[in-house]
Amino acid sequence: MNREDFPILKNELIYFDNGATSLKPQCMIDAVVDYYTNYTANAHRGDYDNSLKVDAIYDYTREIVKDFIHAEQKEEIIFTSGTTDSLNRVIFGYFGVYLKEGDEVLITKSEHASNVLPWFELADLKKIKVSYIELDENLHVTLENVKAAITPRTKVISLAQVTNVIGDVRPIKQISELAHQHGILIVVDGAQSVAHMKVDVRDMGADFFAFSGHKMCGPTGIGILYGRRELLNNMRPLEFGGGMNATFSPNGVRVYEEVPELFEAGTQHIAGVIGLGRAIQYLSEIGMDLIHKHELELRKYAIRRLKEIPEIIIYNEKSESGILAINYQDIFAQDLGIYLNNYHICVRSGNHCAKILREDMGIKNTCRISFYFYNTFEEIDHMIEALKNPNIKNEII
Ligand SMILES: Cc1ncc(COP(=O)(O)O)c(C=O)c1O
Incomplete structure (x- = not known):
């Protein structure tokens, strides 16, 4: 096709080797080249035509992503550098604050390193426990095994929607229903799913959802973190600087922007955002x-x-x-x-x-x-x- x-x-x-990265369509390449050739400017910093055009496309891309994964608000879409970055931000920025000593996170042995190592690091820092949901004979996750793994200390389940080795599609909707009944949050690694199937973050009940642009016909170095608004409101940024502050004074008093700007410090990967938006439009057209x-x-x-x-x-x-x-x-x-x-x-x-x-x-x-x-x-x-x-x-x- x-x-x-x-x-x-x-x-x-x-x-x-599309699991590693996808090939790039001409329309996406053209969108990136067009930005660099014809209207280069920073986002949210200038009052001249090119800058305003960048602002408009940057903000519109957030809408495109929101619609693509069926989020409720465009403020729930954070631009990151990819799935790894998105997961690290959630794991340290949200769960690093929210989890207490002895709390548990459930993952599986077929998670990608990006959904394992940040949890190990957090476990060392916060003395939380990383436990595993047992896989069945096909190395799939079953609802029964999730049920069996949940303990009173389980606070979060963090799973790929589709794994990168076995390629199994996890029953995220049923898992999140179960998780939410126990007051457990669910983080979904969408790196191998969002490029290949219709994704509806609300229907599946994801509290956080992470993915990369480069696996879905977009540029490298751009990704998305989706989070439910009330959760993002309580997430701590990992980067501080320009673009995410409203004001600050010499004595250290500072006021930060609201989500999503709160999580987009510094000049963003604007070409990446533009390319990702075009890639999503392209995939949606197909x-x-x-x-x-x-x-x-x-x-x-x-x-x-x-x-x-x-x-x-x-x-x-x-x-x-x-x-x-x-x-x-x-x-x-x-x-x-x-x-x-x-x-x-x-x-x-x-x-x-x-x-x-x-x-x-x-x-x-x-x-x-x-x-x-x-x-x-x-x-x-x-x-x-x-x-x-x-x-x-x-x-x-
Ligand atoms: C399931 C899964 N999670 C996370 C990642 C990390 O994605 P990225 O390298 O784009 O951050 C990958 C990449 O292959 C993956 O397959």
Whole structure:
């Protein structure tokens, strides 16, 4: 779908590493170039035409994001540098204040490092406890296992909506209903979901929701933190400086802006904001349902074709996203990645930043194939052809 929109696809390239980052459509690139070429100015600082134009587009992008994830107010949308930044801001800025010694956060062993390490750091600082929701035999999260993990000290559950290795789609709505019944807040890492399916933060009951622009056809270095307004009103900024203060005096008395400006100190990644807005418009024009449907069809087809090769092990057949975790018997995952690169096929090999999953999976490394809407069935056929090469092992050695 829409391959002609992606200039990089004019090259000989089969890009199956969309979990790491997505390719960029020309319209998004043009929007960024247009800002740098024709109306460069800072945001919220000038009274001249270009500055006012930047203000208008910057503020309008907040509306675009709000509508895209179905937030209630545009003030609930904070521009950040990406999911990692968004999660750190919530974990230290909100939970760093809210949690008390002995309180518990529930995560799983398949979370990305960005949803694990900040909690470990906070645990050291505040003496809170990080506990794990057990995964089932498919490495999925079930409501029963969430229920079993909740204790009277559980104050927050922090989960990816879709994980980056197994690609399982978590039942966030049911989990948040359960969590809220116990007065527990829910943080959702949307890095692998928002680009691939319709996301409705209110319907799923997310208290906080984090994602990155670069995985959804936008520029690198821009991301979003959504938070319910009353929670953001009680969140502490991690950065202080220009743009987030209303006034301050020599004796240290200061008055800060309200949300969202409170959390956007310093000159922001304006080109990133503009590019993200254009990327979201582009994705919306295609339709998130269509994107999701196409990815699931690619997945189904790829599984069917991969099964023609007896040496291929598929680890996550039961998941419902465009992410496939595989290995080729007796070939090291990294070697397989390098081999496929000879055919201009890009996949991701390694442990994918979910390092504590290793024990539960029983393997250290996998090859991750992750689809997006511009991938085709023919591309999958090319990969299968490469994998069926009877000399594959000789070519690797
Ligand atoms: C599930 C998940 N969470 C968080 C991240 C971190 O995203 P970023 O590197 O854009 O901050 C990623 C990136 O791959 C991810 O897959």
